[in-house]
Amino acid sequence: MSFLSFLTAACLVLPAASVRAAEEVAVIVSGKPSSPATSFKIGSELYLEAKRAGSIYGGQVYWYPVSGRVLLTVRGRTMQFVVDSDKAAAGNQTFTLPAPVRVRASRAFLPISFLISEPFGRWSGYDARYDAGTRTLEVERRTTVGPVRAFSYKGRTRLALSLAPGASYQAVAHGVGAVEVSLPYGVVEGDDRVDVDDGIVDSYAVKQESSRARLSIRFAEKGLRWRAAELSDPRRLVVDVYGPGGEPGDETPAPRAVETKPASSTAPAPVSVTAPTAPPAVAQAQKPRRRIVVIDPGHGGKDPGAIGTRGTYEKTVNLAVALELAKVLRERGDMDVVLTREDDVFVPLSDRSAKANDLEADIFVSLHCNAHRNRRENGFEVYSVSETASDPAAEELAAAENAALKLEGKRPEDELAKQVLLAMTKTEMVNESPQLAVFAERGIAKRAEVDDRGAKQAGFYVLRGTHAAAILVEMAFLSHPKDEAKLGSRRFRRKVAEGVAAGIADYARKKGWLD
Ligand SMILES: [Zn+2]
Known part of the structure; x- marks a missing residue:
């Protein structure tokens, strides 16, 4: 050249x-x-x-x-x-x-x-x-099998595994203490191991091998009976493991989840400041009523909540996790589920708790993402309501989340004063909410890869207004780049939802609601 x-x-x-x-x-x-x-x-x-x-x-x-x-x-x-x-x-x-x-x-x-x-x-x-x-x-x-979900019932644990059309499987006993499900050419989302630890199933593990996927279920003790069956709509394989003395076929089918009320009603409702009427003593002898879980995706509409360093809106993440949590609980099918919003709309804080009270909800879960001016702060935490925050940082956070009151044209101090009265009528629930918070914290920590900052107490407005056992989950920090990326991931959001659902189930079992 x-x-x-x-x-x-x-x-x-x-x-x-x-x-x-x-x-x-x-x-x-x-x-x-x-x-x-x-x-x-x-x-x-x-x-x-x-x-x-x-x-x-x-x-x-x-x-x-x-x-x-x-x-x-x-x-x-x-x-x-x-x-x-x-x-x-x-x-x-x-x-x-x-x-x-x-x-x-x-x-x-x-x-x-x-x-x-x-x-x-x-x-x-x-x-x-x-x-x-x-x-x-x-x-x-692209998965053809999974995710796996575990449902603990009285005397029985069910593991449900979603199957794509055409996916095949084989379930065989592995010794006397385990079941192995082999899925030829199956693709799972990733390897996973979850401690179920409910006295019947010890744990399960999902593993991707080159030409198959494998689900291993370990019993809590040897010799338990089990049964595998395929269900449709959506197609899934269920493996039921029966506790000692439990027999296949003696369980009552899980009731269908139904909504008790249209979920996205945003009509303003006054905050009730009257004490809840005590249930009549005879109610004890009746068939237990279905329990109601209200899921509250924080913020929405003109209130975006925190905004991440990459521009992620808190309101969007909160809603995505709320919908996933509703899905998991409805699949479980033993409690009714209602959301305070199902779209990107603004809902005043008092309407959220009023909705829970109107329904006489048993559990109220508010979902949020954290943010901090120190970008190294990361991890998740679960709050229950209290009159005094457990530490100054918790108090600061509660003040930030309560800021939506200003968008409603209310002075937070007035509202908070009114709420103190209400809070005093629900002392029992104030005592129980921390328990729910701990169960939810453990559920998330077991499943999602995110630092555990613990279960805490603070004076969140949205929690104070509810008669239900109420918690607020700060899922991770939008101000932390890695946390923000996690919050943007479907898999992480599902893990958090499954963790909260497991916490709710543990709490409900402890209360004897699912017997
Ligand atoms: Zn928030």
């Missing part, structure tokens, strides 16, 4: 090389924050460097500059891209990309829009979503 033609070539290359490192993208793989990726803007399209994209999928990228080919290998299969082309091939399948593969500064780039597309998801076995608002790329294995 002559010097002149070299110069010409260099000039041609230079403008194209001006790829703009657009912004950092948070990456969450199977619920765990991974190191962030740099995204690049080429034209109007957002790209990831092919090498980084490959590593996100646990795969590998080979880039051949001379032939202009880019090979992406994921789970032993290879997709071939051609530079500047919007066509790709894998085996005898061809794909059309929303934007062509690009090379800049001798690095290859793949458009994010292709990575999150359905055809790529089907090929790779991974679901990917990109949230432009929070600049978060979330990648999860």
Whole structure:
């Protein structure tokens, strides 16, 4: 190449090389924050460097500059891209990309829009979503089996495992103290181990192997009877393990979950300041009534709550976890579930507790995300109501969460004074709420990967107004980058919901509600 033609070539290359490192993208793989990726803007399209994209999928990228080919290998299969082309091939399948593969500064780039597309998801076995608002790329294995949920009943524990259409399974005894369920070609979300510890089932574990998924259930003692059955709508495998003396077939079927009231009624209701009437003593002899859980996703509408460093709105996370928690409890089916809001709407604090009181709810769970000016603060905590906060930080937090009162045009002091009167009428519940808080704290700590800051007490307005055993869960810190990434992950949100549900079940069992 002559010097002149070299110069010409260099000039041609230079403008194209001006790829703009657009912004950092948070990456969450199977619920765990991974190191962030740099995204690049080429034209109007957002790209990831092919090498980084490959590593996100646990795969590998080979880039051949001379032939202009880019090979992406994921789970032993290879997709071939051609530079500047919007066509790709894998085996005898061809794909059309929303934007062509690009090379800049001798690095290859793949458009994010292709990575999150359905055809790529089907090929790779991974679901990917990109949230432009929070600049978060979330990648999860496409599952065909799971999640597993454990339900403890009197004398029986049920493990339910969701099955995709076509998924097959085989359940066999493993010695006298365990059941092994093998799922050929099954894909689970990830390895998992949960201590059920209810006196019947000790624990269960889910494991991904190369050509199958496996669910192992360990009994609390040897020789327990068990039975596996397939149920439909949605398709799932249930394994029932019976406590000593329990026999298959003697249980009453779990009642269907029904809503007692439309959930998103936002009509203002006055706060009742009268003492709840004591139930007549004869009620003891009657069939126990179904218990009611009110789930309260904090904030909403014009009140976003805390806002994360990447722009995550607390109100959005709270609602997502609330809907998941409602789903888990309704699957359990032994308590009624009502939400204080099911959409992005503003609901005054007093309406939330009034709703619980109108329904004579037994349990009230308010879901929130924490935030702190110190960005190193992280973890979750569970609060129950008290007249005096357990520490100055708890008091400060309660003041922040009570700030929504200002959006209602109320002076917090007036309302709080009124609430003291109400709080004194429910001394019994004040005493019981800390117990519920501890159960919920243990439930979350067992399941979700997040630091445990403990069960505490503080004067949250929304809790004071309720007659139910009431807790407020601060799920993690939106002001902490890793916590914020977790709060954006579906898997983490599900784990928190399952933890709270387990805490509610433990509390209900302790109260004898589920007998
Ligand atoms: Zn909040």
